[in-house]
Amino acid sequence: MSEILTKSAARNIFYGGTAFFFIVFAGLVAHSVSTVNAMSETHPVTPSVAAGKKVWERHACIDCHTILGEGAYYAPELGNVWVRYGGREDAATAREGIKLWIKSQPTGVEGRRQMPHFDISDAELDSLVDFFKWTSEINTQNWPPKVSG
Amino acid sequence: MTDHSEAHGGWGALDHLPGNPLMWVLILSELVVFGAFFVAFSVSRVLHPAMFLAGQAKLDRLAGGVNTMLLLTSGLAAALAVSACAAGDTRRCRRWLAGAGLLGVGFLGVKLAEYAGKASQGIGIDTDTFFTLFYLMTGFHAAHVILGLVILAVVAWKPSLENAETGAAFWHMVDLIWVLLYPIVYLIR
Amino acid sequence: MPSRTTLLRAWGLMMGLTALSIWAAVSDEGPAPATAAMAAGLFKGLLILWVYLNLGRGNPGWKAVFIVFLATIAVLVLGIFLLGPLVAKP
Amino acid sequence: MKYQSQRVALYYFAGALGLFVAQILFGVIMGTIVVVPNFLSELLPFNIARMIHTNALIVWLLMGFFGCAYYLIPEESETELYSPKLAILQFWLFLFGAAAAVVGYLFRIHEGREFLEQPLWIKLAIVVVALMFLFNVSMTVLKGRKTAITNVLLLGLWGIAVFFLFSLYNPSNLILDKMFWWWVVHLWVEGVWELVMASVLAFLMIKLTGVDREVVEKWLYIIISLTLFTGILGTGHHYYWIGTPAYWQWIGSIFSALEVVPFFAMVIFTFMMVWKGGRSHANKAALLWSLGCSTFAFFGAGVWGFLHTLAPINYVTHGTQVTAAHGHLAFYGAYVMLNIAMFTYAMPNLLKREPYNQVLNMWGFWITSSGVTFMTFALTFAGVVQAHLQRVMGMGFMDVQDQLGLFYWMRLGAGVVTLLGVILIVWSLAVPGSARQAGRVAAQPAE
Numbered sequence: 003m004s005e006i007l008t009k010s011a012a013r014n015i016f017y018g019g020t021a022f023f024f025i026v027f028a029g030l031v032a033h034s035v036s037t038v039n040a041m042s043e044t045h046p047v048t049p050s051v052a053a054g055k056k057v058w059e060r061h062a063c064i065d066c067h068t069i070l071g072e073g074a075y076y077a078p079e080l081g082n083v084w085v086r087y088g089g090r091e092d093a094a095t096a097r098e099g100i101k102l103w104i105k106s107q108p109t110g111v112e113g114r115r116q117m118p119h120f121d122i123s124d125a126e127l128d129s130l131v132d133f134f135k136w137t138s139e140i141n142t143q144n145w146p147p148k149v150s151g
Numbered sequence: 152m153t154d155h156s157e158a159h160g161g162w163g164a165l166d167h168l169p170g171n172p173l174m175w176v177l178i179l180s181e182l183v184v185f186g187a188f189f190v191a192f193s194v195s196r197v198l199h200p201a202m203f204l205a206g207q208a209k210l211d212r213l214a215g216g217v218n219t220m221l222l223l224t225s226g227l228a229a230a231l232a233v234s235a236c237a238a239g240d241t242r243r244c245r246r247w248l249a250g251a252g253l254l255g256v257g258f259l260g261v262k263l264a265e266y267a268g269k270a271s272q273g274i275g276i277d278t279d280t281f282f283t284l285f286y287l288m289t290g291f292h293a294a295h296v297i298l299g300l301v302i303l304a305v306v307a308w309k310p311s312l313e314n315a316e317t318g319a320a321f322w323h324m325v326d327l328i329w330v331l332l333y334p335i336v337y338l339i340r
Numbered sequence: 341m342p343s344r345t346t347l348l349r350a351w352g353l354m355m356g357l358t359a360l361s362i363w364a365a366v367s368d369e370g371p372a373p374a375t376a377a378m379a380a381g382l383f384k385g386l387l388i389l390w391v392y393l394n395l396g397r398g399n400p401g402w403k404a405v406f407i408v409f410l411a412t413i414a415v416l417v418l419g420i421f422l423l424g425p426l427v428a429k430p
Numbered sequence: 431m432k433y434q435s436q437r438v439a440l441y442y443f444a445g446a447l448g449l450f451v452a453q454i455l456f457g458v459i460m461g462t463i464v465v466v467p468n469f470l471s472e473l474l475p476f477n478i479a480r481m482i483h484t485n486a487l488i489v490w491l492l493m494g495f496f497g498c499a500y501y502l503i504p505e506e507s508e509t510e511l512y513s514p515k516l517a518i519l520q521f522w523l524f525l526f527g528a529a530a531a532v533v534g535y536l537f538r539i540h541e542g543r544e545f546l547e548q549p550l551w552i553k554l555a556i557v558v559v560a561l562m563f564l565f566n567v568s569m570t571v572l573k574g575r576k577t578a579i580t581n582v583l584l585l586g587l588w589g590i591a592v593f594f595l596f597s598l599y600n601p602s603n604l605i606l607d608k609m610f611w612w613w614v615v616h617l618w619v620e621g622v623w624e625l626v627m628a629s630v631l632a633f634l635m636i637k638l639t640g641v642d643r644e645v646v647e648k649w650l651y652i653i654i655s656l657t658l659f660t661g662i663l664g665t666g667h668h669y670y671w672i673g674t675p676a677y678w679q680w681i682g683s684i685f686s687a688l689e690v691v692p693f694f695a696m697v698i699f700t701f702m703m704v705w706k707g708g709r710s711h712a713n714k715a716a717l718l719w720s721l722g723c724s725t726f727a728f729f730g731a732g733v734w735g736f737l738h739t740l741a742p743i744n745y746v747t748h749g750t751q752v753t754a755a756h757g758h759l760a761f762y763g764a765y766v767m768l769n770i771a772m773f774t775y776a777m778p779n780l781l782k783r784e785p786y787n788q789v790l791n792m793w794g795f796w797i798t799s800s801g802v803t804f805m806t807f808a809l810t811f812a813g814v815v816q817a818h819l820q821r822v823m824g825m826g827f828m829d830v831q832d833q834l835g836l837f838y839w840m841r842l843g844a845g846v847v848t849l850l851g852v853i854l855i856v857w858s859l860a861v862p863g864s865a866r867q868a869g870r871v872a873a874q875p876a877e
Contacts, residue, residue, distance in 0.1 A: 008162075009644075011317055012173040012651045013578070019177055020658040022298050026291070027662045030681070031609065034674045037277075038605045041673075052602035059542030065477030070672045071749030072608065073544060074480050076464070078827035079749065108471065115828070116471040137604055143679070145671035147746060148824035161645045165652075167399035176652055178393075180659050180688070186413045187684045193417045197424030216362035220355055223384075227351040230342070230392050237341055276677055283677045323392040330354075330384040331410070334377035335417055338365040 045139055054133025057126045066117070068151075070142060077115065079151030084131075084138035086149055093135075100134065101127045171317045178324045181295075185288070185328050189335050192284050199280060206281030207340045209274065211265060215337040218261050219330060225254035226326040229303070229319040236315040244315060248307045251322065255300050262293050288332060295325045342391050350391040354384045371422055382414040431779040433504040435511035440780050441521040442497025443773050447856045449490035449528065450766075454845075454852045456483040461842040465835065474536075481535050481547045487761065488545065489528045492590070494769035495626050496524075496563055499583060501776045502633050503567050507574025512566050520562040527555045543607075545615060546597045553597055560591040578647035579636075582654055583629040589622030605673035612668045619760075620661045620689060620731075627727070627768050628653045628696065634720045634775055635700060639707025649699045656692035664689045667739045671748060679741035686739045693732035696724040713778065713785040715792050715858075719771030722795060726763025726802075734759050734806070746821040751834070752813030759806040762799075770795075770855060777859055778867070786863025794858055798851030805844035812837035 058064070066077040089096035104127060107117040122130070165172035196203040232247035269275075269282075276286040299322045306318035342350075361380040364373040389395040389406055431437075460479045463469050470479075504511050511517060531552050534540065540547040548556070564587060571580050596613040632650045636643055666682025700721050711717060734756040738747040747753070778785045812834045819825045819833060 008171060008313075009578070009647065009651075011171050011313060012648070013581070015171065015173040015177060015317070016651055016655045016658075018298075018302075019655060020662070022294070023659055023662045026294050027665065029294075030677075033276075034609065034669070034678070035606065037675050038603065038609075038673060042603055047603050055602055055604060055607075062477045062481060062538075062540055062542040062547065064542065064544045065480045065547075066475075068749045069604070070608065072672075073749070074477065075749060075751060075754055076476050076480070112468060113466075115467040115831075116475070118471070118475040118477075133604075140605060140673040142671045142673060143676055145745060145748065147821045150820050150824045150826050150830075161642070162648050164401070168402055169394040169397045172648075173651060173655060176655055177659070180656065180691075182409060183688060184684060186409070187687070188680070189413055190416050190420070191680065191684070193420040193424070197420055197428045200425065200428075212362060212365060216358060219358045223351060223354050223358065226388065226392050227347060230347050231344070234341060234344060234347075277675055284680065287677055287680055320393055323388055326392065327385050327388045330358075330388065331381050331413065334361060334365075334381040338361060338377035339374040339417070339421055340365075340369050 041141065045136070047136065048132065050129045050132040051136040053126070054129035054131070054136075057122060057130045058133060061120050061122070069137065070140070071145065077117065079146060080134060080137075081140070081142070082138050082146060082149060082151055084135045086151065089135060089138065097128070097131050100131050104130075170320050171313070174317050174320045178320070178327075181324055181328060185292075185332065188284070188288050188291075189331065192288065192335060195280050195284060202279055203281050204340060206279065206285065207337070209269070209272070210285075210337050211268070212337050214261050214265050215333050218258050219333050221254050221258045221261070222326050222329050225251045225258070226323055228254065229322045232306075233312075233315045233319050236310055236312050241310050244310050245307050248303050248310070248315075252300055252303045252307075255296055255303070255322075259293060259296055259300075262289065262296075285336060288336060292325070292328055292332060295328070299325045341394060342396070346391055350387050354387055357384055374421060375418060378414050378418045382410055385410050431501075431505075431776075431782070432508075433510050435514040435517075436501050436504050436776075437780055438511065438514050438517040438521070439497040439501035439776060441518060442493050442500060443777060443780075443859075445521065445525050446490040446494040446497060446769060447773070447859065449486050449493065451852060451856060452532075453483055453486035453490060454849045456486065458842070458845045458849050461838070461845040464838045465842055478535055478538070481540060482532055484545055485528075485531060485535075485547060489524075489531075491761075491765045491769060493521075493524065493528075494765075494773070495587070495590075495623075496520075498626075498630050498769065498772045498776075499563075499567055499587060501772070501780070502583065502630065503570050503580060504574075506577050506580045506633065507571050509570060509574035512569035512573070516562055516566050520559055520566070523555065523562075524559045527552050527559065541600075543597075543600065543611065546611070550598075553594075556594065557591070560594065564588060564591055577643070578650055579629045579632050582625050582632075582650060586622045586625030586629065589625065590618060593617045593622065608672045609669065609674065612665055616665045616668055617662070619764075620664060621658065623765065624657045624661065624692070625654055627723075627764055628657065630768055630772055631696065631700065631720060631723065634716065634771060635703040635707075637775065638711045638713065638717050638720060639703045640709040640711075641703045641707045645706075646703065649695075649703075653692050653695050653699060656695055657689075660685050660688040660691060667741075667744065670741050670744055683740045687736060689739075690728075690732035690736050693724075693728040697728045700724040713775055713788070715785065715788040715795070716771055716775035718792055718795055719767055719774050722799065723763065723767035723771050726759065726767055726799065728763070730756065730759030730761070730763035730806070734810075746817045747813060750813045750816045750820070751809045751837075752817065755806045755809035755813055758802060758809065762802045773859055777862070781862045782867045783862050784865040784867055786865070787858035787861065790854060791858035794851050794855035796851075797854060798848055801844045801846075801848030801851055805841050805848065808837045808840040808844060812841075 058069075063069075063080070064073040066074050068075060068079045068081070070081040071079065083100065084090075084096060087096035087099045101124075104117075104120070104122065107119055109116065162172040165175055168175045228247045228251035232244045232251060235241075235243035235247055274282055276283055302318045302321050306314045357380040361373075361377040364376045367373075386407065389410075395403060395406060456479050459470070459474070460476065460483055463471070463476050463479065500511065500517055531548050534549060534552075535547065539549055541549055546553075567587065568584060571584060593614050596610050599610050601607050601610075628650055632646050635641060636646050663681055664686035666678040667686040668682070669678035670682060700723075704717065704721065738744050738752050738756065774791060815837075816830050816834060819830045820827060
C-alpha cells in the first residue's frame with residue numbers, strides 16, 4: 003500500500019475517530035442536560051436564585067471560595083454552606099447567620115484570611131442565600147463527603 | 152496483499168501489523184477502554200452480587216446470543232468483501248459489504264428491541280450500577296456498530312482495496328469487543 | 341489474506357462455540373458454565389484477530405501482545421468472579 | 431527564518447514574555463497573601479490577584495501560541511504570511527484587550543466566572559482577534575504547502591476559537607453553567623491545546639533533530655489520535671459531583687485514566703527523535719526545553735492528573751490543594767515549556783543571530799523547573815493532608831488550613847525561586863547575542 007495512501011488514511015481515521023468520540027460525548031451531554039432540566043422542574047431556578055447567582059458572580063466569590071469543589075481553594079466550600087449553617091433544620095436562623103457573616107467582613111483579625119467588605123443590599127443578600135440553598139439541594143452524588151466541605 | 156506485512160513505512164512497531172497502522176492504534180485503544188469496563192464490571196459484581204444477579208436475570212441471553220451470531224456472520228461477509236475486492240471484483244465486494252451492513256442493522260434492531268423492552272419496564276441508565284454499566288457498555292458498543300455501518304457505506308462508495316481492508320478491520324474490532332462483552336455481561340453469573 | 345475456506349471454517353467454529361456457550365449458560369449457572377463461556381469468548385476473540393483481522397501474518401511480538409492482553413482480561417474477569425466473593429464476604 | 435513575515439512573531443513573543451513575568455509576580459503575591467493574610471488585603475484582595483494570575487497565564491500562553499503559529503506557518507507552508515500588517519494590528523488589539531481586562535480587574539470590573547472573568551466586551555474582542563488570526567493563518571496555509579503539521583495546528587487553533595464561544599453562554603442553572611464552562615476549560619487544555627502542543631513539538635523535532643518529516647508526521651497522527659480519543663470523553667472527570675448523572679464517574683474514570691497514554695507517547699516520541707537524529711543542533715537550549723516539555727507534561731498532566739482522576743479518589747481530593755498541585759505542574763510542563771522551547775528556537779533565527787545566552791537560558795530552565803517541581807510537591811503534600819483532615823476526619827476548612835502553614839511557606843519559597851528562574855529565562859531571550867548567523871541555512875535539515 004502506498005506511502006501517501008497510508009498517511010491520508012491515518013488522517014481520515016484521526017478525523018473520523020475524533021468526530022465519533024465527540025458525537026458520543028455530545029450525546030451524553032445532551033442526555034445529562036435533559037436529566038438536569040427534569041430535576042429543575044421540581045427544583046426550579048427561581049428569579050431569586052438566578053439573581054443570587056449574579057451576586058455571586060459580581061463579587062467573584064469563586065476566586066477565593068469553591069462551589070461544588072471548583073474555585074480557588076482559599077476560602078471554604080459554599081456548595082453546602084446552607085447545610086453547614088443548619089438550614090435544613092432551621093432555615094430562618096441559617097439565613098440570618100449567613101447574611102450577618104457577610105455583613106461583618108472584614109474581620110481585620112491579624113493573621114487571619116480576610117474576606118473583603120462587599121456592598122450588597124439586603125435584598126441581594128437574600129437572593130444570594132437562595133442561591134446557596136438551591137445549590138445545596140443539587141444531587142451531587144453525596145459530595146462532599148463531610149459537611150465541612 | 153503480501154506487501155503489507157513487509158512494508159516498512161516508518162510507523163515503527165506498527166509496521167509489523169497487517170493493515171493500516173492507525174487502525175491498529177484505534178483497535179488497541181478500544182480494547183483497553185472496554186477491558187477497563189469489563190474489569191470494572193466484574194469488581195462491581197462482587198460488590199453488589201444481589202443487584203447484579205437480579206439485573207442479569209432481566210437480560211435476554213438468547214437475544215444476546217442471536218446478536219453474537221449476527222455479528223460473526225456479518226464479520227465473515229466483511230472479510231469476503233475484502234477478498235472480492237482483492238480479486239478485483241467490485242460488484243461482489245459491494246454485495247458482501249451490503250450483506251455485512253444488513254446483518255449489522257439486524258444487530259441494532261435486536262439491541263433496540265432489548266432497550267425498548269427494558270424501557271417499558273421502567274429500567275434506564277440511572278436505575279442502578281448494574282444497568283448504568285450495562286447501558287454504558289452496550290450503548291458504547293452500539294455506537295461503534297453505527298459508526299461501522301457508516302464506514303461500510305463509505306467503503307462501498309469507494310471500494311479500493313485499502314479502504315475495504317481498513318473498513319473491515321474496524322468492523323472486526325466491533326465484533327471482537329462483542330464476543331468478549333457477551334459472555335461477561337450476559338452469561339457469567 | 342486468509343483463504344475463503346479458512347474464513348468459513350473460522351466462522352463455523354465461532355458459531356458452534358456461541359451455540360454451546362448459550363446452551364451452557366441457559367441450562368446452568370455457576371463456575372463451570374461461566375468458565376466455559378469466558379473461554380469460548382476468549383477463543384473467539386483470538387480467532388477474529390488471527391483470521392478476520394489477519395493478525396496471523398503479524399509478527400510474533402504483536403501476537404504475544406494480543407494473546408497476553410485478551411487472556412489477562414479473561415483471567416481477571418473470571419478470577420474476580422470466582423474468587424471475589426470469598427474476599428468480599430468471607 | 432526563511433520568510434520576512436515570520437518576524438511578526440517577535441511582537442507576540444515579547445508580549446508573552448512580559449505577561450509571563452506579570453503572571454509569576456502575581457503568583458508570588460498570592461503565595462505571600464496565603465501565609466501573611468493581611469498583606470495588601472484592602473488594596474488587592476485575593477480574588478482579584480487570582481484572576482490576574484490565571485488570566486495572565488492564559489493570555490500569555492495564547493499569545494505565545496499565536497507567535498508560534500506566525501513563525502511556524504510561513505516556514506511550513508513555504509510562503510509569506512497572508513498579511514503581516516493584520517498580524518501586527520491583531521497583536522496590539524489583543525494586548526490592549528489584555529491590559530484593559532487587568533486594569534478593569536483592579537477596579538473590580540469582571541464577570542466573576544473562574545478563568546472567564548473577562549467582561550463581555552473583552553470576550554467579544556477576543557473573538558474578533560481570534561477571527562483575524564484564523565483568517566490570516568488559514569489564508570496562508572491555503573495558498574501554500576499543506577503539511578500534517580499545519581493541518582493539525584490549524585485544527586487546534588480553530589478548536590480554541592470554537593470552544594471559546596461557550597464562554598458566552600452563562601445559564602442561571604449552576605449545573606448547566608458548570609457543564610458548559612468545562613467545554614471551554616477542559617476541551618481547551620486537554621483537547622485542542624494539545625493539538626497545538628503536539629504540532630509545535632513535531633515542528634521542533636524536525637528542525638532540531640533532522641529526523642525525516644515522514645517519521646515525525648506519523649508520530650504526530652498517533653499522538654493526536656490518542657489525545658482526542660481519550661481526552662474528549664475524559665471531560666467526564668469534571669462531571670462527577672456537579673449535579674450530573676452518576677454514569678459520568680465510569681466514563682470519566684476510564685477515559686481520563688487513559689489520557690496519560692498520549693503524554694507518554696510524546697515522551698517516547700521526543701526522546702526517540704533526538705536519539706535517532708543523532709545530529710547535534712547548535713541550539714542546545716531549545717532542545718532541552720523540548721525534551722523538558724514532553725517530560726514535565728507527562729508528569730504534570732499525565733501522572734499528577736491520573737493521581738486524582740479516578741472517581742473514588744477524586745471524591746476526597748476534589749477541590750483540595752491536590753488539584754492546585756496538578757494544575758501548576760501541568761500548565762508549566764505542557765504549555766509554558768512548549769512556548770519557551772519555541773521562543774528559544776525561533777528568536778535567534780528571527781534576530782539573525784547565532785543561538786545566544788544558552789548557558790543562562792539553561793540555568794533558567796533548571797531553576798524554574800526546580801521551583802515548580804518543589805511547589806508541586808509542597809502542594810501535593812498539603813492536598814493529601816487537607817483531604818484527610820477535611821474529607822475523612824471532617825475538620826473545618828479554616829482549621830485545616832491552619833495546619834498547612836508549613837507547606838504554604840515552602841510553596842512561597844518555591845514561588846520566589848520560580849520567579850528568579852523566569853527572570854533569567856526572559857533575560858536570556860530578550861538580550862540577543864551579537865554573533866550574526868552565518869551559513870546556518872545550509873545546516874537546516876533537508877526535507
